[in-house]
Amino acid sequence: MPKNEEFADVSREELYERVWATPINHLAKSFGVSGSYLARVCETLNIPRPPVGYWQKKAVGKAPPRPSLAPAQPGDQVVWSKSQPLAIDKRSRNEKRPKPSANARLGADWQHPLLRGTEPLFRKTRRLEAEEFLNPTKKLLPDIICSAKCLERALSIANELYRAMERKGHRIQIAPPNPDFRRAHIEDREVPGKDRKYGRYGFTGIWSPLRPTITFFDDVPIGLALTEMTERAALRYLKGEYYREASDQIRRAKPWQLANSWTREQDIPSGRLRFVAYSPYRGVDWSLSWDESNKRRLEGMILGIIKKLADSASRISTLMKEADEAAIRRRLEWEEKHQRYLREQDQRRVAQARTESLTQLAEVIRRWDEVSSIERFFAEAEARVQSENGDRTVAILERLDLAWSLIGTSDPLEFLEEWVAPKERYRSEYGLD
Structure with a gap:
């Protein structure tokens, strides 16, 4: 592969053909990666690879037939580029998928593959101020935003929700690298207001994953986000930290300590969760949310959530088609506008070439007259x-x-030879004179 093609996009079909035409270690060198990494690429794109001993058998004409390339499922990564990270598929290709049956049941101790081992990754966080959400250093994680106190319960609810969707045949995954998929803005405030006061300085950013967590209802993608809501509360400064006014630290404080403290308002984690479903498809503005309250928990809403999403799939599909049509119209309008710009630019360059040529010709004539005048002077002298x-x-x-x-x-003839005609300066791409 030429050096400038190392970072080119490679489709599943092309990679499948090349993997069965060249030993993987040799093919990996042409891409500038290791053989083990290219094997991971094949696994991620669900591309079958030649078994051990295949090339020796092929050399003597006894190679087994290659398996066919299975069709890609909705949400699968279908293009690989060395410059882009691989999609994360926590489900092993050898792990049996839950059957889409209402009667199918998974063990109570079964944890969804997307959530396995994620708790320590969520807790490996950047430095936090008081009353802030976790801020993991890792970006490719399920779309769960919460405080350290709420993490265990948030993971438990996410697991129940993911498992329930799997039982209905809707697989959960982190979206593959795809410019058409984006994560929607997730509102964390339980009661949205005009201002926002999250973090010590009131404008601290909240962590979000690199790519959205999605599920599919047939071929309709739906983004899933679970966030702990924030509430506006008064915090009191004491001994270098801020605490809620009703906290034990403030209640145990001495009067003289409180006399030298102050309060401020801040949006802080409330312990109550919000589940947001949205369309990750670019150009589609659709979302639904379910909020917890002190009397109503998300665990009891899961079946209703899944039913509502199933009922909304056809509406989202219609919005996706409308978004595609709108994108086509915008592209055609842009192309038309760009063509007008190119024509106008071409006209300007034609006019500029003519002006420059006339200016040069006038200079040639002036110099010709000057030389002719000098020659006449010497001839007459x-x-x-x-x-x-x-x-x-x-x-x-x-x-x-x-x-x-x-x-x-x-x-003086040299002056004429140096002159450049308009079409020698610039030839119109649209046949303009």
Whole structure:
């Protein structure tokens, strides 16, 4: 592969053909990666690879037939580029998928593959101020945003929700690298207001995953986000930290300590969760949310959530088609506008070439007149000298020679040869004169 193609996009179909045409270690070198990494690429894209001993058998004409390439499922990564990270598929290709049966049941201790081992990754966080959400250093994680106190329960609810969707045949995954998929803005405030006061300075950003967590209802993608809601509360400064006014630290504080403290308002984690479903498809504005309250928990809403999403799939599909049509119209409008710009630019360059050519021609004519005037002067001077006699003639001829040597010789035809015509400067791409 040429060096400039190392970072080119490679489709599943192309990679499948190349994997079965060249040993994987040799093929990996052409991509500038290791053989083990290319094997991971094949696994992620669900591309079958030649078994051990295949190439030796092929050399003697006894190679088994290659398996066919299975069709890609909705949400599967279908293009690989060395410059882009691989999609995360927590489900092993050898792990049996739950059957889409209402009676199918998974063990109570079964944890969804997307959530396995994620708790320590969520807790491996950047430095946090008081009353803030976790801020993991890892970006490819399920779309769960919460405080450290709420993490265990948030993971439990996400697990119940993911498992329930799997039982209905809707697989959960982190979206593959796809410019058409984006994560929607998730509102964390339980009661949205005009202002926002999250974090010590009131404008701290909240962590979000690199790519959305999605599920599919048939071929309709739906983004899933679970966030702990924030509530506006008064915090009191005490001993270098901020605490809720009703916290034990404030209640146990001495009066003299409180006299030297102050309060401020801040949006802080409430312990109540919000589940948001949205369309990750670019150009589609659709979302639904379910909020917990002190009397109503998300665990009891899961079946209703799944039913509502199933009922909404056809509406989302219609919105996706409308978004595609709108995108086509925008693209055609942009192309038309771009063509107008190119034509106008072409006209400007044609006019500029004509102006520059006329300017140069005027300069050629001026220089031609100047040279012609000089030549006439010397010709007339030599003619006048011929009528003179004696020493004066010799002296004047010497002066003329000195004058010629000072001016030098100039051929006016050279000026014309240097002139550049308008079409030599720029030739219109649209046949304009």
